[in-house]
Amino acid sequence: MARLPVYLRCLVEQANDKTTTISSERLAELAGVNAAKVRKDLSYLGSYGTRGVGYDVEYLLFQMSRELGLTQDWPVAIVGVGNLGQALANYGGFGDRGFPVVALVDADPSKVGTAHGKLSVRHIDDLPDIARELHVSIGIIATPAVAAQDVADRLVAAGITSILNFAPAIISVPPEASLRKVDLALELQILSFYQQQRAGGPHLPEPSGTAPARS
Amino acid sequence: MARLPVYLRCLVEQANDKTTTISSERLAELAGVNAAKVRKDLSYLGSYGTRGVGYDVEYLLFQMSRELGLTQDWPVAIVGVGNLGQALANYGGFGDRGFPVVALVDADPSKVGTAHGKLSVRHIDDLPDIARELHVSIGIIATPAVAAQDVADRLVAAGITSILNFAPAIISVPPEASLRKVDLALELQILSFYQQQRAGGPHLPEPSGTAPARS
DNA sequence: ATGTGTGAATCGGTTCACAGCC
DNA sequence: GGCTGTGAACCGATTCACACAT
Numbered sequence: 001m002a003r004l005p006v007y008l009r010c011l012v013e014q015a016n017d018k019t020t021t022i023s024s025e026r027l028a029e030l031a032g033v034n035a036a037k038v039r040k041d042l043s044y045l046g047s048y049g050t051r052g053v054g055y056d057v058e059y060l061l062f063q064m065s066r067e068l069g070l071t072q073d074w075p076v077a078i079v080g081v082g083n084l085g086q087a088l089a090n091y092g093g094f095g096d097r098g099f100p101v102v103a104l105v106d107a108d109p110s111k112v113g114t115a116h117g118k119l120s121v122r123h124i125d126d127l128p129d130i131a132r133e134l135h136v137s138i139g140i141i142a143t144p145a146v147a148a149q150d151v152a153d154r155l156v157a158a159g160i161t162s163i164l165n166f167a168p169a170i171i172s173v174p175p176e177a178s179l180r181k182v183d184l185a186l187e188l189q190i191l192s193f194y195q196q197q198r199a200g201g202p203h204l205p206e207p208s209g210t211a212p213a214r215s
Numbered sequence: 216m217a218r219l220p221v222y223l224r225c226l227v228e229q230a231n232d233k234t235t236t237i238s239s240e241r242l243a244e245l246a247g248v249n250a251a252k253v254r255k256d257l258s259y260l261g262s263y264g265t266r267g268v269g270y271d272v273e274y275l276l277f278q279m280s281r282e283l284g285l286t287q288d289w290p291v292a293i294v295g296v297g298n299l300g301q302a303l304a305n306y307g308g309f310g311d312r313g314f315p316v317v318a319l320v321d322a323d324p325s326k327v328g329t330a331h332g333k334l335s336v337r338h339i340d341d342l343p344d345i346a347r348e349l350h351v352s353i354g355i356i357a358t359p360a361v362a363a364q365d366v367a368d369r370l371v372a373a374g375i376t377s378i379l380n381f382a383p384a385i386i387s388v389p390p391e392a393s394l395r396k397v398d399l400a401l402e403l404q405i406l407s408f409y410q411q412q413r414a415g416g417p418h419l420p421e422p423s424g425t426a427p428a429r430s
Numbered sequence: 431a432t433g434t435g436t437g438a439a440t441c442g443g444t445t446c447a448c449a450g451c452c
Numbered sequence: 453g454g455c456t457g458t459g460a461a462c463c464g465a466t467t468c469a470c471a472c473a474t
Binding site: 250255257258262266268269 | 454458
């Protein structure tokens with residue numbers, strides 16, 4: 001479920017506030033969902049709540065970190081050192097959360113060897129070596145759209161089966177691999193769509209999911 | 216619908232390839248969905264297809280651009296000039312697609328006035344002026360999580376009712392505003408979850424939606 | 431009393447399948 | 453013959469509502 005990480009973040013906040021126990025109602029409020037969903041989601045992890053009381057924050061936190069695989073670091077390689085790739089490499093938010101960026105990779109020979117922060121760019125042909133040496137488990141695709149599928153294939157061939165794709169392209173991977181995508185332009189286009197709707201007469205249904213009404 | 220921009224991108228590619236007409240089947244393949252979904256989605260825009268033939272690429276492109284509000288530019292302001300904010304500001308991909316970044320905003324007085332590319336940072340208290348002068352229609356939140364809700368409130372108060380939130384926080388906006396979120400750490404956590412599942416014994420259902428099997 | 435865990439009802443979105451039009 | 457447009461069937465996810473544990 002894509003909501004577990006959200007719960008996790010809320011629980012961390014609560015733990016910092018010395019809260020020892022939390023109800024599904026309260027957690028739902030923090031996570032921006034409803035209480036029944038929280039209970040159903042958490043019940044998949046096992047019966048970690050106490051009826052009449054709620055969930056023990058620390059214990060739930062531990063169980064969830066374990067289930068999410070966050071008790072260890074997952075080294076990340078960024079493929080494509082253009083604007084976006086550099087931006088992501090400089091953004092410190094990954095390493096903080098257990099996803100250290102351990103390699104920058106590009107196909108352009110003129111970029112290979114250039115330094116960005118503590119890392120120097122390596123050639124994509126070395127991907128199998130890089131993956132093995134640095135134990136890379138996640139690959140981030142930050143190339144132009146046309147290269148994205150090829151890069152994905154190379155990542156999988158190198159044994160990197162978790163892929164986050166920032167390129168505006170539909171790519172496919174074999175079933176043993178996982179693929180998520182983040183498409184920045186697409187998000188903006190969706191916003192401009194709704195803005196457009198608000199300006200002219202409404203024709204299509206309202207947004208859903210990511211825009212809860214203020215409570 | 217969040218799929219319209221994907222169709223749009225596929226249609227642009229086809230138009231560049233001088234393809235004049237396209238079937239729902241072919242478009243579905245390019246967009247990574249199935250044909251029935253394409254037809255249902257496009258039928259919401261109106262009956263723009265021709266039975267027995269398919270859709271006229273140019274005409275559909277025009278209708279979709281209009282519906283998505285992409286016949287005009289939508290100026291963007293980025294709030295929060297930390298690592299992520301700078302990264303997004305330097306990333307050229309927004310302006311190219313009709314979303315020029317026209318303002319950088321921060322609450323830290325020591326950052327105000329510093330230049331990044333062609334823009335210099337302005338103070339968040341000036342947001343109402345900035346919004347009016349530069350016709351900002353979309354605000355990007357790239358602040359730490361704790362500031363996100365406050366920034367959202369200020370954006371809405373300044374008349375910027377389309378918001379893209381990169382901060383790892385659940386925020387809410389009044390119903391007249393639209394909110395989308397991009398949570399990079401969350402995407403990585405979802406990947407690490409599935410990677411973890413593959414390593415240990417599977418307990419939860421497989422991914423869905425973003426990971427089509429290779430055809 | 432309070433709040434979880436969970437079957438049952440509900441809902442929205444996806445897929446099927448076919449009538450209708452080129 | 454081929455492909456769209458769309459009602460109907462389907463399916464997973466959300467929500468309800470309540471028995472049960474503390």
